[in-house]
Amino acid sequence: xxxxxxxxxxxxxxxxxxxxxxxxxxxxxxxxxxxxxxxxxxxxxxxxxxxxxxxxxxxxxxxxxxxxxxxxxxxxxxxxxxxxxxxxxxxxxxxxxxxxxxxxxxxxxxxxxxxxxxxxxxxxxxxxxxxxxxxxxxxxxxxxxxxxxxxxxxxxxxxxxxxxxxxxxxxxxxxxxxxxxxxxxxxxxxxxxxxxxxxxxxxxxxxxxxxxxxxxxxxxxxxxxxxxxxxxxxxxxxxxxxxxxxxxxxxxxxxxxxxxxxxxxxxxxxxxxxxxxxxxxxxxxxxxxxxxxxxxxxxxxxxxxxxxxxxxxxxxxxxxxxxxxxxxxxxxxxxxxxxxxxxxxxxxxxxxxxxxxxxxxxxxxxxxxxxxxxxxxxxxxxxxxxxxxxxxxxxxxxxxxxxxxxxxxxxxxxxxxxxxxxxxxxxxxxxxxxxxxxxxxxxxxxxxxxxxxxxxxxxxxxxxxxxxxxxxxxx
Amino acid sequence: xxxxxxxxxxxxxxxxxxxxxxxxxxxxxxxxxxxxxxxxxxxxxxxxxxxxxxxxxxxxxxxxxxxxxxxxxxxxxxxxxxxxxxxxxxxxxxxxxxxxxxxxxxxxxxxxxxxxxxxxxxxxxxxxxxxxxxxxxxxxxxxxxxxxxxxxxxxxxxxxxxxxxxxxxxxxxxxxxxxxxxxxxxxxxxxxxxxxxxxxxxxxxxxxxxxxxxxxxxxxxxxxxxxxxxxxxxxxxxxxxxxxxxxxxxxxxxxxxxxxxxxxxxxxxxxxxxxxxxxxxxxxxxxxxxxxxxxxxxxxxxxxxxxxxxxxxxxxxxxxxxxxxxxxxxxxxxxxxxxxxxxxxxxxxxxxxxxxxxxxxxxxxxxxxxxxxxxxxxxxxxxxxxxxxxxxxxxxxxxxxxxxxxxxxxxxxxxxxxxxxxxxxxxxxxxxxxxxxxxxxxxxxxxxxxxxxxxxxxxxxxxxxxxxxxxxxxx
Numbered sequence: 001x002x003x004x005x006x007x008x009x010x011x012x013x014x015x016x017x018x019x020x021x022x023x024x025x026x027x028x029x030x031x032x033x034x035x036x037x038x039x040x041x042x043x044x045x046x047x048x049x050x051x052x053x054x055x056x057x058x059x060x061x062x063x064x065x066x067x068x069x070x071x072x073x074x075x076x077x078x079x080x081x082x083x084x085x086x087x088x089x090x091x092x093x094x095x096x097x098x099x100x101x102x103x104x105x106x107x108x109x110x111x112x113x114x115x116x117x118x119x120x121x122x123x124x125x126x127x128x129x130x131x132x133x134x135x136x137x138x139x140x141x142x143x144x145x146x147x148x149x150x151x152x153x154x155x156x157x158x159x160x161x162x163x164x165x166x167x168x169x170x171x172x173x174x175x176x177x178x179x180x181x182x183x184x185x186x187x188x189x190x191x192x193x194x195x196x197x198x199x200x201x202x203x204x205x206x207x208x209x210x211x212x213x214x215x216x217x218x219x220x221x222x223x224x225x226x227x228x229x230x231x232x233x234x235x236x237x238x239x240x241x242x243x244x245x246x247x248x249x250x251x252x253x254x255x256x257x258x259x260x261x262x263x264x265x266x267x268x269x270x271x272x273x274x275x276x277x278x279x280x281x282x283x284x285x286x287x288x289x290x291x292x293x294x295x296x297x298x299x300x301x302x303x304x305x306x307x308x309x310x311x312x313x314x315x316x317x318x319x320x321x322x323x324x325x326x327x328x329x330x331x332x333x334x335x336x337x338x339x340x341x342x343x344x345x346x347x348x349x350x351x352x353x354x355x356x357x358x359x360x361x362x363x364x365x366x367x368x369x370x371x372x373x374x375x376x377x378x379x380x381x382x383x384x385x386x387x388x389x390x391x392x393x394x395x396x397x398x399x400x401x402x403x404x405x406x407x408x409x410x411x412x413x414x415x416x417x418x419x420x421x422x423x424x425x426x427x428x429x430x431x432x433x434x435x436x437x438x439x440x441x442x443x444x445x446x447x448x449x450x451x452x453x454x455x456x457x458x459x460x461x462x463x464x465x466x467x468x469x470x471x472x473x474x475x
Numbered sequence: 476x477x478x479x480x481x482x483x484x485x486x487x488x489x490x491x492x493x494x495x496x497x498x499x500x501x502x503x504x505x506x507x508x509x510x511x512x513x514x515x516x517x518x519x520x521x522x523x524x525x526x527x528x529x530x531x532x533x534x535x536x537x538x539x540x541x542x543x544x545x546x547x548x549x550x551x552x553x554x555x556x557x558x559x560x561x562x563x564x565x566x567x568x569x570x571x572x573x574x575x576x577x578x579x580x581x582x583x584x585x586x587x588x589x590x591x592x593x594x595x596x597x598x599x600x601x602x603x604x605x606x607x608x609x610x611x612x613x614x615x616x617x618x619x620x621x622x623x624x625x626x627x628x629x630x631x632x633x634x635x636x637x638x639x640x641x642x643x644x645x646x647x648x649x650x651x652x653x654x655x656x657x658x659x660x661x662x663x664x665x666x667x668x669x670x671x672x673x674x675x676x677x678x679x680x681x682x683x684x685x686x687x688x689x690x691x692x693x694x695x696x697x698x699x700x701x702x703x704x705x706x707x708x709x710x711x712x713x714x715x716x717x718x719x720x721x722x723x724x725x726x727x728x729x730x731x732x733x734x735x736x737x738x739x740x741x742x743x744x745x746x747x748x749x750x751x752x753x754x755x756x757x758x759x760x761x762x763x764x765x766x767x768x769x770x771x772x773x774x775x776x777x778x779x780x781x782x783x784x785x786x787x788x789x790x791x792x793x794x795x796x797x798x799x800x801x802x803x804x805x806x807x808x809x810x811x812x813x814x815x816x817x818x819x820x821x822x823x824x825x826x827x828x829x830x831x832x833x834x835x836x837x838x839x840x841x842x843x844x845x846x847x848x849x850x851x852x853x854x855x856x857x858x859x860x861x862x863x864x865x866x867x868x869x870x871x872x873x874x875x876x877x878x879x880x881x882x883x884x885x886x887x888x889x890x891x892x893x894x895x896x897x898x899x900x901x902x903x904x905x906x907x908x909x910x911x912x913x914x915x916x917x918x919x920x921x922x923x924x925x926x927x928x929x930x931x932x933x934x935x936x937x938x939x940x941x942x943x944x945x946x947x948x949x950x
């Protein structure tokens with residue numbers, strides 16, 4: 001059994017491990033680490049540990065295991081679900097990996113790089129690019145989110161349709177397990193069938209089974225030909241039909257395929273400077289298709305033109321523009337990227353990160369939209385996202401003129417309303433954002449029975465005192 | 476604690492669950508299930524259960540959990556490492572999934588199919604093809620191996636360089652857990668971040684953590700353009716350099732990339748009817764490169780010619796032939812595929828299924844070959860395999876004229892010799908064949924410490940009485 005220590009004594013022991021630079025205890029220093037950027041939660045902590053090495057992480061975790069001290073692991077603190085925020089008890093130590101941000105290795109024969117957990121995603125992308133390769137994981141928070149964080153949450157993003165989630169980009173891990181032991185699994189192997197896939201268990205476990213300290217990641221050849229199309233489509237089913245046309249033609253060329261509702265695009269055009277709808281008349285549904293190939297002679301513009309012509313002929317595409325330059329491509333991408341900001345300027349909104357089988361996306365959007373408007377008359381559904389992954393952000397904007405607080409008070413009803421449809425369509429209540437603190441309640445209902453029992457057994461087996469991220473993931 | 480039953484009573488209980496067709500007890504019926512095709516092991520069992528439904532599997536496993544009866548799970552029984560054979564005690568029940576072989580669902584919008592565990596891999600490939608799609612997993616035993624087996628062992632094969640192992644082709648699982656509970660995780664979702672990745676824990680666990688009863692698998696568009704080259708290359712480093720040239724040009728077009736030694740190709744030409752070396756003079760090293768794309772206008776033949784011309788210019792490729800027809804492509808593939816048969820006809824050989832980082836393959840082949848010839852003078856290294864995955868079958872053929880039994884008596888020395896080099900190069904002692912019974916001894920040495928301790932904790936947590944495949948995977 002753990003042998004609890006007074007917090008003053010704990011701080012002394014931690015300072016002895018980490019040195020003065022490695023431990024923060026001043027309220028002003030702790031403050032930014034105690035809340036999430038969505039401001040859903042406000043936690044407390046008695047200190048923040050900033051280890052510089054894996055050995056220091058191990059010593060800290062071992063001390064916490066011995067003393068039964070709960071640990072909240074934190075990367076870039078960009079969780080959408082309160083995954084990096086401690087609870088309100090003040091008993092937690094925050095373990096921030098921010099100082100462990102080195103690139104340890106990059107090898108173009110292996111097409112791998114090994115990065116420490118605290119390396120910012122954007123820095124990892126840039127390191128790959130500087131070497132002439134591509135690290136494809138890309139998401140809104142990439143300037144702040146860290147490698148440890150995106151792996152712990154199995155982050156998705158815009159290129160998942162082509163390259164998979166963070167999980168698929170990971171070959172090996174180094175991690176500190178809940179007893180403070182170090183597992184060096186930084187293997188650069190494409191094939192290694194030697195026992196249970198611990199690396200896959202830690203990815204997506206949101207730090208509850210171990211602290212990822214470094215990872216070996218896959219690299220890809222960079223794009224040498226690209227084409228980007230922005231289309232007005234007839235309806236949700238037409239958006240899916242267009243995705244299928246591109247996928248069947250060359251699934252490896254589809255780097256991203258994004259759906260947007262007319263409502264969301266309209267918000268962007270209204271609120272964001274420099275954004276205009278590139279067509280004479282606004283439409284109810286849009287699609288952005290981004291093609292890329294390492295072959296300079298891939299002929300992707302011709303491919304895009306041919307597929308869009310077929311889809312127009314079939315009545316799926318109403319109007320389309322193909323970017324003439326990188327600058328125009330970036331401008332068209334902004335319409336998709338500015339959705340969160342445009343929604344913010346339009347007033348209050350509730351976010352739903354759900355997924356269904358790809359075939360059921362049109363039905364999901366239609367049914368959820370109808371149900372939401374019935375739930376809150378005047379409210380405006382703003383579905384957008386990764387239709388090729390079956391992952392739509394089924395967001396809802398407040399009715400015009402409604403009190404934002406009154407609208408947000410309905411958040412749970414709104415989530416329940418979306419989830420009821422998603423569940424009937426064999427979908428998931430968290431496609432890429434994870435569980436964190438926000439969605440633990442849903443685990444019992446959606447994953448209960450044999451599945452949740454197995455997860456809880458694994459948690460007890462690896463972290464018997466429950467010190468790593470208690471209150472996250474499992475109910 | 477389990478409450479043991481006499482075997483006669485167990486048989487009665489099993490017959491009540493499974494009916495007369497579902498339980499075999501005659502020695503003649505059991506015999507083919509008690510040994511592996513390599514004849515490395517001869518086990519015993521008191522009965523063979525052949526459930527027809529997931530509910531029957533669950534009832535059988537529950538009974539075994541209650542009575543502490545060890546269960547050996549068997550698919551097509553094509554393990555290379557004795558993974559499907561029970562021990563010699565006669566206490567085991569064999570659980571064969573062979574009757575559960577239905578295709579439950581195939582959806583071209585989702586690009587998924589759901590197959591029961593007993594479906595033969597070849598039948599799954601054919602079902603996809605009949606629907607106009609591709610299920611890319613392909614390996615020598617595909618006419619016998621089952622979906623449950625290839626997932627439980629995370630099988631690799633010839634197309635791993637493009638499509639990944641069995642793991643990467645799996646979206647969801649249905650499984651019976653060691654307590655007899657059924658987990659329905661047959662989700663057709665590309666994104667689902669809701670707790671621990673149980674599906675990844677079961678894949679590669681070789682049936683020790685649960686019995687896979689069905690799986691949802693990913694489909695791909697079929698190839699509409701292909702090109703196949705067979706090349707004599709200067710040395711091992713040239714083989715890797717050629718792989719890099721193709722990968723950097725278009726990694727998604729490289730469906731397979733195989734290395735073969737001159738020794739192995741020579742064996743094939745000598746022993747297998749219809750095989751001839753397609754060049755004027757034999758070489759010491761060969762490569763087969765197989766390109767494919769769903770785009771009919773991918774221009775793969777031109778790509779192959781251009782890359783091979785560059786590589787000839789650079790002195791990497793000495794001679795090359797590009798297949799003029801599908802028939803010629805099949806003929807060239809036979810040179811690679813007949814390696815096991817040619818080795819058999821040449822006498823005794825010892826197989827080593829190892830992997831290293833891709834960059835270290837040339838060094839691995841050179842050092843292993845030298846060490847093996849030093850260990851057994853006159854012996855003939857026959858390295859071949861998936862150089863793009865870093866996975867080489869580092870096989871050794873007996874010296875001409877040596878007594879095969881005397882050579883095979885050195886099997887462990889030979890494996891140790893190869894493993895010593897592989898370990899120095901941060902490789903794996905089992906790339907795609909798994910652990911089974913053959914390699915459990917190696918687990919402690921190679922994966923010992925935090926990693927093995929975590930695996931053992933997981934095993935105890937999910938299978939506290941150790942009834943599923945005892946003696947496999949873990950030492």
